[in-house]
Amino acid sequence: AAGVIQSPRHLIKEKRETATLKCYPIPRHDTVYWYQQGPGQDPQFLISFYEKMQSDKGSIPDRFSAQQFSDYHSELNMSSLELGDSALYFCASSHRDFHHNEQFFGPGTRLTVL
Amino acid sequence: AQRVTQPEKLLSVFKGAPVELKCNYSYSGSPELFWYVQYSRQRLQLLLRHISRESIKGFTADLNKGETSFHLKKPFAQEEDSAMYYCALSGTGTALIFGKGTTLSVSS
Numbered sequence: 001a002a003g004v005i006q007s008p009r010h011l012i013k014e015k016r017e018t019a020t021l022k023c024y025p026i027p028r029h030d031t032v033y034w035y036q037q038g039p040g041q042d043p044q045f046l047i048s049f050y051e052k053m054q055s056d057k058g059s060i061p062d063r064f065s066a067q068q069f070s071d072y073h074s075e076l077n078m079s080s081l082e083l084g085d086s087a088l089y090f091c092a093s094s095h096r097d098f099h100h101n102e103q104f105f106g107p108g109t110r111l112t113v114l
Numbered sequence: 115a116q117r118v119t120q121p122e123k124l125l126s127v128f129k130g131a132p133v134e135l136k137c138n139y140s141y142s143g144s145p146e147l148f149w150y151v152q153y154s155r156q157r158l159q160l161l162l163r164h165i166s167r168e169s170i171k172g173f174t175a176d177l178n179k180g181e182t183s184f185h186l187k188k189p190f191a192q193e194e195d196s197a198m199y200y201c202a203l204s205g206t207g208t209a210l211i212f213g214k215g216t217t218l219s220v221s222s
Binding site: 003004031033041042043045048055056092102104105107 | 150156157158159160163200208209210211212213214215
């Protein structure tokens with residue numbers, strides 16, 4: 001079965017650069033979540049979208065923005081990158097009416113800021 | 115404040131031994147509790163959720179509202195159970211709040 005796809009798998013950027021991470025949810029899933037997991041840390045919720053509208057907001061810095069497009073894929077845009085942004089960024093998707101709204105996770109994008 | 119606490123960073127047991135991974139939570143309401151597992155080089159995947167009250171791969175977890183706990187148990191650990199285990203809760207929103215995780219290492 002198709003799973004959540006994230007692109008790219010690895011990304012290396014320098015300080016003050018920008019980065020765009022992409023997430024392709026499981027087909028027919030209507031909700032996308034973004035999480036950030038720093039080294040040795042637990043995943044921290046950033047932001048989520050339901051039917052292309054922002055549905056919940058967590059600890060997402062103002063330098064970051066995200067959106068969900070008409071085909072339900074989502075992009076996380078990160079500007080003025082800092083060393084502390086180096087982390088594994090997970091995307092998860094779910095459908096409110098299926099699987100009790102279970103979140104299915106992607107493999108993550110590992111961002112390294114030099 | 116909403117919080118999930120996993121007091122053990124690492125739990126190391128021998129094959130065949132019982133396992134209990136502890137999880138305590140803080141939430142003012144009726145949360146939904148989950149256990150997620152991450153095997154080496156694989157994505158996070160759901161292991162158990164309290165509303166299902168089922169056993170997956172021999173693991174069970176019971177929600178104890180009085181003690182605000184959701185400990186994960188398995189009577190006989192197997193080497194393939196070695197992984198990182200995260201306890202998580204979901205409150206009024208649907209975002210997950212994770213604990214810091216416990217690494218389970220099962221050796222023969």
